[in-house]
Amino acid sequence: MTLPTQLVLRAMLERPTHELYGLQICEASGLASGTIHPILARLEGLGWIESQWEDIDPRAEGRPRRRYYRFTSEGAESARVALAAAHTKVADIGALRTRPAGGPA
Amino acid sequence: MTDPTPDDLSLATARCLDMLGEPDLDFDLVYSDMRALFDTCLLLLRNGHEEAQVIGAEFIEGIVQAHDHDFIRGLARDLAGRIGPDDKRGHQFKTHCLDPTLDLAGIPADTVYTDPGNTLTADPTATASPQVAASPQVQVSRQARKLTGAATGLLPIEHRARYNEEFAAELWDLAAAGAGRRQQLAYATRQLVRALHLRAALTPHSLFNAG
Numbered sequence: 001m002t003l004p005t006q007l008v009l010r011a012m013l014e015r016p017t018h019e020l021y022g023l024q025i026c027e028a029s030g031l032a033s034g035t036i037h038p039i040l041a042r043l044e045g046l047g048w049i050e051s052q053w054e055d056i057d058p059r060a061e062g063r064p065r066r067r068y069y070r071f072t073s074e075g076a077e078s079a080r081v082a083l084a085a086a087h088t089k090v091a092d093i094g095a096l097r098t099r100p101a102g103g104p105a
Numbered sequence: 106m107t108d109p110t111p112d113d114l115s116l117a118t119a120r121c122l123d124m125l126g127e128p129d130l131d132f133d134l135v136y137s138d139m140r141a142l143f144d145t146c147l148l149l150l151r152n153g154h155e156e157a158q159v160i161g162a163e164f165i166e167g168i169v170q171a172h173d174h175d176f177i178r179g180l181a182r183d184l185a186g187r188i189g190p191d192d193k194r195g196h197q198f199k200t201h202c203l204d205p206t207l208d209l210a211g212i213p214a215d216t217v218y219t220d221p222g223n224t225l226t227a228d229p230t231a232t233a234s235p236q237v238a239a240s241p242q243v244q245v246s247r248q249a250r251k252l253t254g255a256a257t258g259l260l261p262i263e264h265r266a267r268y269n270e271e272f273a274a275e276l277w278d279l280a281a282a283g284a285g286r287r288q289q290l291a292y293a294t295r296q297l298v299r300a301l302h303l304r305a306a307l308t309p310h311s312l313f314n315a316g
Contacts, residue, residue, distance in 0.1 A: 021274075021275075021278075022275050023275050023279070033275065033292050033295050033296065034296050034297075034298055034299035037268070037271075037296070037299070037303050037306075038302040038303045038305070038306040041303055041306035041307050042306045045307075063243075063274070063277050063278075064273050064277050066271075066274045066275075067267070067270075067271040
């Protein structure tokens with residue numbers, strides 16, 4: 001499992017029953033917007049997460065509806081197990097998120 | 106000059122749909138080609154080629170499947186705006202091509218043809234639509250929308266409408282949060298750069314790792 005995928009899962013596991021939309025997941029995971037959608041698509045394909053359109057009337061709200069993501073009933077547990085198996089040190093992930101662009105690896 | 110054949114129409118349809126997927130649309134060219142396509146369709150029908158009707162319907166479905174509401178509204182408004190009051194062929198084109206496209210997309214025609222405003226840079230006097238920013242403070246960059254449109258154009262066709270709408274919503278949220286044109290373009294560029302990864306993630310058994 002790649003580090004970005006772990007970051008997305010960790011971000012979503014912080015509030016596993018909550019729905020998040022793409023930009024919220026970007027912010028929570030520290031990843032760029034272009035990175036998360038392929039990951040979310042794969043997780044959705046695995047059945048770990050599901051997505052649905054925001055239940056609003058865009059005409060009344062005056063804005064487009066968002067696409068919200070959340071874990072499926074089994075997805076959160078599968079994610080926890082996979083993260084545990086990934087043996088990725090939290091410190092490594094923290095370093096990835098805080099490392100300045102062009103800085104040392 | 107020989108009469109067109111259904112094959113000619115099929116090729117012209119494919120060319121038109123490809124053109125509608127270009128990030129920088131030349132509306133003069135689009136209008137010219139779509140009118141020509143429509144005229145060819147009519148001529149074939151008059152000559153007894155019933156399949157022309159099917160191809161015409163496929164063309165309309167192709168537009169709706171490949172593009173989001175913002176795009177379809179903008180296209181229909183722009184093309185309709187070129188039809189003069191005495192342009193009978195133009196009105197036929199509107200009735201038999203533009204109106205069915207709006208209908209299939211679930212967009213009320215009156216909100217398109219009576220709204221002179223820009224659907225993406227909100228006009229406080231304009232009628233809000235399902236994909237329209239109504240707040241005068243929200244300015245979504247057209248170039249950014251074109252880039253996200255190009256990104257979704259790289260996805261499998263069955264996923265394009267969904268991601269078009271999802272990216273449009275994210276762009277709107279960015280703009281509403283105060284992101285300027287440059288930040289919106291950066292967002293859209295990232296979607297474009299990663300579009301093949303998203304395509305791979307959406308395609309079962311792909312060998313390409315989506316990361």
